[in-house]
Amino acid sequence: MGTRQPVGESALISHAKQTLKRVFTPPSHSLLPLVLLGCVIGVFAGLVMACFISLLSMILGWLNGSSLEDFESLAWGWRLGLPILGSLLLILLYRFTPASAQTVGLAYVVERLQFGRGRLPLANTAFQFVAALIALGSGHSVGREGPAVQMGAGVGSWLGQRTHRPPSQLRLLVGCGTAAAISAAFNTPLAGVLFAMEVVLMEYSILGFAPIVASAVSASAFSRILLGEHTVLTPTRLSLADYGDIPSLLLTGLWLGLVAVIFLYMVRLFLRFPLKRRSYKLLLAGVITGVLALWVPEILGSGYDTINLALSDQLPWLLLAMILLAKLFATAAAIGLGVPGGQIAPMLMVGVCAGGLAGTLVPGGSEPGLYALLGMAAMMAAVLHAPLAAIATVLELSLSAQAMFPAMTVVLTANLVCQHGFRQPSLILTLLKTQGRLMHSDPLRTAxxxxxxxxxxxxxxxxxxxxxxxxxxxxxxxxxxxxxxxxxxxxxxxxxxxxxxxxxxxxxxxxxxxxxxxxxxxxxxxxxxxxxxxxxxxxxxxxxxxxxxxxxxxxxxxxxxxxxxxxxxxxxxxxxxxxxx
Missing domain, CATH: 3.10.580.10 (CBS-domain)
Structure with a gap:
């Protein structure tokens, strides 16, 4: 027989367990533990994004040399075959991955928040990590933002579940992970915070603001320690030349709103494309991208190098028009046919080309680069219904508060045209609708x-x-x-x-x-x-x-x-x- 444990010692152990439970499971109304958890999530998300960016840079460096996004220098055979090869690798990855782990992306994160109590399985996050490396490394017309959101949200959800957070706080921690990942990936903490609250959580709250800011700041600081300065978009000082250019701004907003409507319409066409098997869809997306890249290689990958050139007025209007048309088609195909990547970077590239094209044609004394920057923000705002996050992106990239007025003008006009003029739902709602998930539009029902x-x-x-x-x-x-x-x-x-x-x-x-x-x-x-x-x-x-x-x-x-x-x-x-x- 074993020795009997003294009553006093048993009571002491029980008291210690209760104390630890109170420490790691604090009251739901306490803000400080949420802020601390936000900081921890920021560090973890920063580490995950640092690993992802390092591996992606290694792949792109092997393909394109020191200029990571320079797909234009590849031979025509590579430009044609690389996206097709990426599609074949993705088909193999899907074949050897359990079906439960294959649903990924920004729309999936929003769906889990609305219908899954904020619980994101780690298997889906790991799948997104590998799939995004293949899609981005092979030049598909996708971005790293969607995978970043998935990975950051997965980290936040996992830590929230480990600390037994209630569902509303689990939602908040998913938002923390989203802001942290975007901040770590792009060194834009303010845009990360607003994107998390506006696009992912779809609500603003005093309680949620502090933890999300803490997560974004800690992720940005930690990723800089690991990677150094790694901005993918070069900040540039641009401002409005004269308030007499306001009519040109309104025309630009109208033009960008129409481009956003066309983009959403094309995405829906590819979503309804009569192919049943995922492998055929992925292969078709690779063929479309490869064929278009033979004539317009700038469409390959996220296109941040092309965005930076457009912002600095180094692209002629004819090339901007060609990139705009090809990128619209390739991105709509990638999203509609299910390539597991992000949607924001391609939208930014479409917007910067459409804005730069408007800047060369509309009258006024402002630089075309300013219109390219405004077009980028307007496209993001109109397609995702995220005007504040788009305006914050302009602020962090332009390094000038003087760009706020033209940004607000163009973003508002584009949003009105797309959302109210043509009654287009956001891209996220469009993707969820195809999955049979209808989100509540009434604010009370949503809450x-x-x-x-x-x-x-x-x-x-x-x-x-x-x-x-x-x-x-x-x-x-x-x-x-x-x-x-x-x-x-x-x-x-x-x-x-x-x-x-x-x-x-x-x-x-x-x-x-x-x-x-x-x-x-x-x-x-x-x-x-x-x-x-x-x-x-x-x-x-x-x-x-x-x-x-x-x-x-x-x-x-x-x-x-x-x-x-x-x-x-x-x-x-x-x-x-x-x-x-």
Whole structure:
């Protein structure tokens, strides 16, 4: 026989476990732990992005030399065959990867936030890492931003799950990972913060701002330590020459809005392309990109070198027009046919070419490079419905607050044309719709769909089996406000005081041969609890309450067991300013 552990030591160990649980699982309303977690996520995301950028630079350096994006210097056979080779490698990767790990990208992250409680499997993140290296290294018309979002969000989700965050905070930590990854990849922390809140989380909040900023700043600092200065877009000082150029800005915004509409229309055409097998789609995307690259090699890859040339007015308008047309077609094919890469860099390149083309044609004294910069922001804003993130990108690239006025003018005009004039949904919503996922557009429904019952769940209840009335006295001795009664395969909710009063009355005037009648008479239909096998959103809970007059919900609450959400608690949470603990 083993030695018996002293009672005092057992109590000490139990107290230590509870203390550690409180440290690593702090109250949901505490901001400091979220900020600290944001910093940790920033460091981890910065490390992941540093590894990704280093490996990608190694591949591009082997192909193109020191000028990593210089696909234009490749021989015609390489320009044709490289995207096709990349498609073949992607087909092999898909074949040897479990189907559950194959869904990736920015749209997948948003879908997991809306319908998956912010849980992103690490297998999908690892798949995105490898697939993005193949797609970007082989010159497909995709960007690194989508993979960066997936990887950063995956890091944030994993750390949030490891620290047992509730679903709303898990959403926030996914936003932290998104901002961290973009900040680490492009040295644009402000744009990363706004992109995370505007495109991924689709909401702004005081609680969320501090952790996301902390994550973006720590990721940017850590990636600079590992990689040094690694800006992919060269900052350039551009400003409006004269306010008399405002009509030209409006025309540019109108033009960019139309380009965005055409782009979204082309993406939908490729999404509906009559090919069933993914391998055929990937191969077609490679063929389209390779054939176009024979005449316009600038479309290969993310195209940051071409963007920098356009911003510095080094490309003639005819070449800009050729790149614009070819890049539109190649990018729409890559996105619509399912190449696992990002959408933002190609959109920026389309926008910079369309803006630079407008700058050479519209009247005014401003530099064409300014219009190229504004076109880049307008395209991003119109396609993703992210005007603030686009304006922040202009601010961080132009190094001048004077560029804000023309940026706001062009971005607003392009957004109005695309979103309101032609009623085009964002690219993310378009991709989700093809997957059968319809997101809520009403702000109230969206807010309710993004909050979950586990955030309100309480463990302050006792359980009683109605078939064992001898246990009632023991249950009443516990200081819990609620009692869950199990009777005839159903669960009922009683206040402990109500049960106590009925029990005392029965003790005074017992009824012969009906010692359970006094208890079962309390178990009315409106006191029945609805048992859930998994967490549910507040929107789903309200729908259940409309369909069934129940007293509340019983649901699993992670490692803590089963939690209780009463109807009264839910109503108070939605109608009262009082914080519920």
């Amino acid at each position: 309710l769909a993004q909050r979950y019952l586990t955030e309100l769940a309480s463990l302050r209840f006792s359980t009683l089996d109605a078939a064992q009335p001898n246990e009632i006295a023991k249950v009443l001795s516990q200081p819990q406000p609620w009692v869950v009664v199990d009777y005839l395969s159903h669960r009922y909710l009683l206040k402990r005081t109500v049960l106590e009063q009925a029990y005392e009355l029965q003790q005074v005037t017992p009824v012969k041969d009906a010692n359970l009648h006094w208890l079962t008479s309390l178990l009315t239909a409106n006191r029945r609890l609805k048992e859930l096998s998994a967490d549910a959103s507040l929107l789903t809970a309200l729908k259940n309450l409309q369909q069934e007059d129940c007293a509340g919900f019983l649901l699993p609450v992670g490692y803590q067991g089963v939690g209780l959400v009463t109807r009264r608690r839910l109503v108070r949470r939605l109608t009262s300013d009082e914080r519920i603990h």
